[in-house]
Amino acid sequence: MTIPNEFLSALEREGILYTLNEPMANHTSFKIGGPADVFILLRDMARLQYIVSLCKNHGVPLTVIGNGSNMLVSDDGIDGCVLRLDDNTQKPKMLTDTKIYCPAGIPMSALCSFALQNGLGGMEFAWGIPGTVGGGMYMNAGAYNGQLKDVVTRCYHITPDGHEGHLDAEDLKLGYRCSVYQENGCVITGIELELIPKDKAAIKDRMDTLMFRRKDKQPLEYPSAGSVFKRPEGYFAGALIEGNDLKGCTIGGAQVSQKHAGFIINIGGATCRDVTSLIRHIQDVVMENDGVMLECEIRAVGRNV
Numbered sequence: 001m002t003i004p005n006e007f008l009s010a011l012e013r014e015g016i017l018y019t020l021n022e023p024m025a026n027h028t029s030f031k032i033g034g035p036a037d038v039f040i041l042l043r044d045m046a047r048l049q050y051i052v053s054l055c056k057n058h059g060v061p062l063t064v065i066g067n068g069s070n071m072l073v074s075d076d077g078i079d080g081c082v083l084r085l086d087d088n089t090q091k092p093k094m095l096t097d098t099k100i101y102c103p104a105g106i107p108m109s110a111l112c113s114f115a116l117q118n119g120l121g122g123m124e125f126a127w128g129i130p131g132t133v134g135g136g137m138y139m140n141a142g143a144y145n146g147q148l149k150d151v152v153t154r155c156y157h158i159t160p161d162g163h164e165g166h167l168d169a170e171d172l173k174l175g176y177r178c179s180v181y182q183e184n185g186c187v188i189t190g191i192e193l194e195l196i197p198k199d200k201a202a203i204k205d206r207m208d209t210l211m212f213r214r215k216d217k218q219p220l221e222y223p224s225a226g227s228v229f230k231r232p233e234g235y236f237a238g239a240l241i242e243g244n245d246l247k248g249c250t251i252g253g254a255q256v257s258q259k260h261a262g263f264i265i266n267i268g269g270a271t272c273r274d275v276t277s278l279i280r281h282i283q284d285v286v287m288e289n290d291g292v293m294l295e296c297e298i299r300a301v302g303r304n305v
Contacts, residue, residue, distance in 0.1 A: 066084070067135065069225065099116075112126050142176075
């Protein structure tokens with residue numbers, strides 16, 4: 001789309017740095033994605049409310065990302081403004097002996113480390129999950145029988161109109177890889193979570209165990225967006241894919257991982273089109289042979305996806 005000059009001028013007046021036609025392949029764990037019309041790397045969360053309001057007032061679509069670890073961006077790029085939250089000045093903080101506030105732009109791993117340092121259990125499942133707290137909240141991230149739904153008590157946000165607000169746990173509509181934020185257009189700014197006192201050594205042991213399992217089972221040496229498909233009821237997506245001899249199946253630069261069939265990896269030069277073609281092929285084969293429709297977990301973003 002054509003970005004209004006008034007929009008760019010307003011960013012410049014506020015001293016907000018931006019780039020035009022920024023390749024999103026530089027900002028996703030898949031290393032895939034065409035240009036964003038405007039890209040802002042926001043390291044000052046105090047400017048977030050201004051940018052959200054500015055986009056609204058000028059009719060510029062806004063896409064907010066963290067580490068880009070659970071998304072597949074179109075080869076044709078993204079319309080409007082892409083805002084990446086990366087505020088290294090903010091840290092988690094204790095609200096009570098067991099309650100933590102964590103800003104959205106902080107890596108999930110940093111939140112896990114903070115909980116460990118304070119002798120609080122409940123976040124061990126997230127150790128090794130890539131991405132930021134905001135992205136994790138958006139998807140209700142989970143692994144190894146744990147999920148954010150188990151510990152989050154409140155989520156703070158900026159509404160599409162630029163106003164601050166929050167929702168308590170009962171209003172977050174947290175389910176399997178879903179939350180109300182996939183519907184309401186608000187930008188997550190932080191979460192509160194309630195954890196339980198636990199021996200630090202026991203927390204560390206659990207985190208180490210889960211990290212070993214990740215490294216042993218997952219193709220972390222290749223660019224990917226994590227697990228591609230949601231777990232179908234009564235099945236495991238990876239087992240269905242492997243059972244259909246699809247490990248190693250390749251289209252262009254996209255390949256079903258030989259290490260874990262639930263992952264599609266970028267073996268070099270993969271495009272969004274390669275990945276979506278491979279996803280459709282997997283879905284068709286599994287549906288034909290097993291009668292199970294695999295639903296994508298990764299989020300497709302951008303033009304023509």
